């Protein structure tokens with residue numbers, strides 16, 4: 290399709306000039322050469338296909354250990370045990386695309402999702418493509434700690450932390466405030482994560498409008514790459530929108546390029562499966578998508594080889610079943626019961642020393658320590674540990690409670706201990 294790297298880059302930037310602002314050195318040089326996987330793909334279906342080093346019966350079926358086969362209960366065992374195509378198994382890509390399209394209210398075309406090894410890997414690939422040493426990346430504070438590792442430690446970005454909360458509420462102007470000191474025209478990358486980790490915060494429709502208007506003002510001054518980390522998409526317990534904000538960012542500003550990162554880790558509660566996806570706001574048949582897919586193939590092959598076939602095949606079967614949607618609702622309902630109970634119980638905490646951040650979604654609730662407890666998160670965490678309560682301390686003054694891993698009947702006694710420990714050490 291692309292005769293050379295130059296030809297590929299030309300096609301990409303002609304169709305999608307905004308990306309020239311963000312592309313990293315690695316992203317610019319990434320080019321999947323027509324070597325073994327490409328040649329093997331071309332030979333697929335030929336009578337004598339002696340291309341790729343998988344062990345087969347010569348007709349495409351795997352030869353493997355019967356005891357290994359016995360452990361696997363999917364209908365297409367060959368697809369599960371042979372290599373996945375680099376961009377993912379087509380059946381799964383198509384199915385996830387189809388499911389995601391139900392949220393595509395604008396109808397603006399998006400690419401078919403590229404499969405990755407979990408969401409961390411998806412974020413890492415996006416960072417490899419679009420973040421270089423010195424690139425400006427804005428992250429909420431507090432946010433998932435691995436963002437810093439990916440964007441700053443691994444890719445060398447200049448990370449600006451924005452204040453995620455104002456009081457209990459999400460700070461809707463966080464990104465705009467954070468880039469005030471950045472010269473006009475400098476490209477900005479931001480990570481947007483709703484429902485959030487560690488707060489379990491999801492924006493209401495009204496808040497979304499305000500938030501998006503603020504992002505647009507940033508895009509008036511800077512090319513803006515918005516990485517939507519939708520790890521907890523759909524885990525919503527109030528009337529706020531369940532679908533990712535990504536869908537509302539499509540086509541809203543010429544200077545704003547959203548990317549959707551999602552996957553099955555939480556969505557299907559398939560933590561060990563390691564299935565993630567990257568979706569671009571581009572027509573699936575465009576040359577720009579082909580160019581980005583080519584670059585991703587290069588990055589995938591030179592890092593993890595190919596994504597995990599067996600997990601994709603399991604997920605594809607689940608998503609083709611009649612029952613998964615009802616089962617998913619049941620899972621969300623189970624979390625909602627815990628969430629309700631936890632929010633109720635947290636009402637007993639002394640709000641002058643512990644502020645509960647707005648929590649209406651996800652897997653976590655976040656407590657901010659105030660007054661005399663300010664800065665003592667790690668100290669309190671250790672005290673709580675001694676009383677059999679394990680929480681996560683975040684950024685000196687926050688404690689994160691994962692209600693996703695606490696049974697509902699354990700919530701009341703747990704909060705009682707948290708309350709006692711906080712009161713005692715005021």
Ligand SMILES: Cc1ncc(COP(=O)(O)O)c(C=O)c1O
Pocket residue numbers: 406407408409410433482485486518520552554563564565
């Ligand atoms: C906000 C957020 N993004 C991404 C991830 C990573 O997901 P995965 O386990 O699929 O790599 C997590 C996992 O905890 C997360 O909380």
